[in-house]
Amino acid sequence: MKISMYQASAPRFANMLRNLSTLLDKGQAHCEARKIDPAVMGGMRLIADMFPLSRQVQVACDTAKGAVARLAGVDIPKHEDTEQTFAELKQRIAKTIDFILSVPAEKIDGSEDRQVTLRLGGREVAFTGIQYLLGFAYPNFYFHVTTAYDILRANGVDLGKRDYIGTP
Amino acid sequence: MKISMYQASAPRFANMLRNLSTLLDKGQAHCEARKIDPAVMGGMRLIADMFPLSRQVQVACDTAKGAVARLAGVDIPKHEDTEQTFAELKQRIAKTIDFILSVPAEKIDGSEDRQVTLRLGGREVAFTGIQYLLGFAYPNFYFHVTTAYDILRANGVDLGKRDYIGTP
Numbered sequence: 001m002k003i004s005m006y007q008a009s010a011p012r013f014a015n016m017l018r019n020l021s022t023l024l025d026k027g028q029a030h031c032e033a034r035k036i037d038p039a040v041m042g043g044m045r046l047i048a049d050m051f052p053l054s055r056q057v058q059v060a061c062d063t064a065k066g067a068v069a070r071l072a073g074v075d076i077p078k079h080e081d082t083e084q085t086f087a088e089l090k091q092r093i094a095k096t097i098d099f100i101l102s103v104p105a106e107k108i109d110g111s112e113d114r115q116v117t118l119r120l121g122g123r124e125v126a127f128t129g130i131q132y133l134l135g136f137a138y139p140n141f142y143f144h145v146t147t148a149y150d151i152l153r154a155n156g157v158d159l160g161k162r163d164y165i166g167t168p
Numbered sequence: 169m170k171i172s173m174y175q176a177s178a179p180r181f182a183n184m185l186r187n188l189s190t191l192l193d194k195g196q197a198h199c200e201a202r203k204i205d206p207a208v209m210g211g212m213r214l215i216a217d218m219f220p221l222s223r224q225v226q227v228a229c230d231t232a233k234g235a236v237a238r239l240a241g242v243d244i245p246k247h248e249d250t251e252q253t254f255a256e257l258k259q260r261i262a263k264t265i266d267f268i269l270s271v272p273a274e275k276i277d278g279s280e281d282r283q284v285t286l287r288l289g290g291r292e293v294a295f296t297g298i299q300y301l302l303g304f305a306y307p308n309f310y311f312h313v314t315t316a317y318d319i320l321r322a323n324g325v326d327l328g329k330r331d332y333i334g335t336p
Contacts, residue, residue, distance in 0.1 A: 002170035002280065003298055012302050046214070046322040112170065127336060130171055134180050135336025142310030143317075143332060150318045154214040164311060168295060168303025 005112055006105040009071060009133055013064035013141065014097045019166035020060060020145050021093045023152055023159055027053075028086035030157040038085050044151050053151045055081070057089045060144035061096040067137035068100045070116045071129055072107035173280055174273040177239060177301055181232035181309065182265045187334035188228060188313050189261045191320055191327055195221075196254035198325040206253050212319050221319045223249070225257045228312035229264040235305035236268045238284045239297055240275035 031038050042054035051059065058081050069076040077099050083089045111129035118125050118136075127136060146164075153159050199206050210222035219227065226249050237244040245267050251257045279297035286293050286304075295304060313332075321327050 002172050003176055003302070004170050007298065008171055008176065008302060015303065016307060046318055047324070050321060121330075130175065131336050134171070134176060135183065136333065138306065139184060139310060139313075139333055139336075140329075142307060143314045143329075145307075146311045146314035147318055149311075150214055150315055153218060156215070161308075161311075162289075165304065165307055168299050168307075 004105070004109050005071060005129060005133065006108040009108055009137075010068050010100045010103060010105070013068065014100050015166060015168075016141070016145055017061065017064060017093050017097050017100075019164055020057065020148060021090050022163055022166070023149055023157075024057070024086050024090055024093075026159055026163065027152045027157050030152075030155075031086070041152075041155065042084065042086075042089070044155055046147070046151060046154065050147070053148055054083055054089060056144045056148040056151065058083065058092065060141060060148065061092055063137060063141040063144060065096050065099050067133060067141070068103050068108065071111040071114065071133065072103045073111075073114070074103065074107065172273070172277050173239060173297060173301065174276040177276055177305075178236050178268045178271060178273070181236065182268050183334060183336075184309070184313055185229065185232060185261050185265050185268075187332055188225065188316060189258050190331055190334070191317055191325075192225070192254050192258055192261075194327055194331065195320045195325050198320075198323075199254070209320075209323065210252065210254075210257070212323055214315070214319060214322065218315070221316055222251055222257060224312045224316040224319065226251065226260065228309060228316065229260055231305060231309040231312060233264050233267050235301060235309070236271050236276065239279040239282065239301065240271045241279075241282070242271060242275065 027041055028038065031041050043052045045052045066076050079092060083092050114129040116127045116129060116132040149159060149164050195209055196206065199209050211220045213220045234244050247260060247263065251260050282297040284295045284297060284300040317327060317332050
């Protein structure tokens with residue numbers, strides 16, 4: 001049977017994005033309990049020249065919707081990066097999940113060898129669908145979800161691996 | 169054609185582990201340039217109750233070798249957690265890659281529905297092979313590789329996304 005391109009993409013991204021939303025719920029509860037301005041937490045970074053929490057969430061969302069759209073060969077919906085609060089970041093995640101799950105499986109299945117071209121560091125890079133999904137979209141996506149987790153954890157939010165893994 | 173279980177596992181883990189080794193090279197160069205004891209860098213954590221860098225590397229290795237062994241139905245090789253230096257951590261990665269790539273593709277292919285049982289939080293949890301690989305092994309693996317990156321980056325090591333992504 002093997003793994004279909006759909007199985008390996010849309011539902012997997014949606015699942016982890018739901019977990020990311022749960023991480024933000026815990027971040028919000030932490031801020032409320034300690035009277036921390038949510039915009040301060042959203043602006044926290046591991047070091048000055050890395051993206052803050054809010055941007056990690058936005059890029060995780062963009063990586064997931066970009067991957068699903070490119071594999072399906074449909075336009076990538078544009079989401080403005082205006083989120084300031086936990087509620088807005090969760091809304092960003094929710095609309096990303098809605099888009100991802102709106103793409104029919106049959107548009108993504110069969111994209112193994114479809115050429116995906118990205119502009120990276122000023123030049124065009126061409127991948128096959130499999131290579132793009134497994135070697136580029138996945139590691140990027142997990143990078144930003146994990147770094148969002150790490151920022152929250154490093155700032156004292158009571159998160160555990162179970163929140164990140166959710167229901168596999 | 170779809171994605172085979174082998175394609176989605178062994179070569180992908182090996183690829184990211186090679187990138188992790190490159191991240192450690194840059195960490196080592198940083199320590200040498202600034203006269204930082206490598207054991208101090210290996211002991212750095214994002215917060216007191218998270219694993220230090222050295223343990224993040226060990227767990228990334230263990231997640232990859234555990235996934236490949238469980239899907240293939242072979243014994244998981246035991247690697248003692250004794251690494252203290254960058255050279256030793258890179259050796260740990262190298263022997264993990266050697267094991268991963270020693271498992272024949274045909275042992276992993278066809279494991280989509282193979283039952284994988286893990287002991288998690290004191291109870292047995294059963295997954296199908298696909299669910300285990302995509303929903304448990306991947307997010308865990310990327311979690312520890314990314315957190316290793318985040319610890320090095322947060323301590324001033326000059327890393328970029330390109331080092332993490334490598335050659336997809």
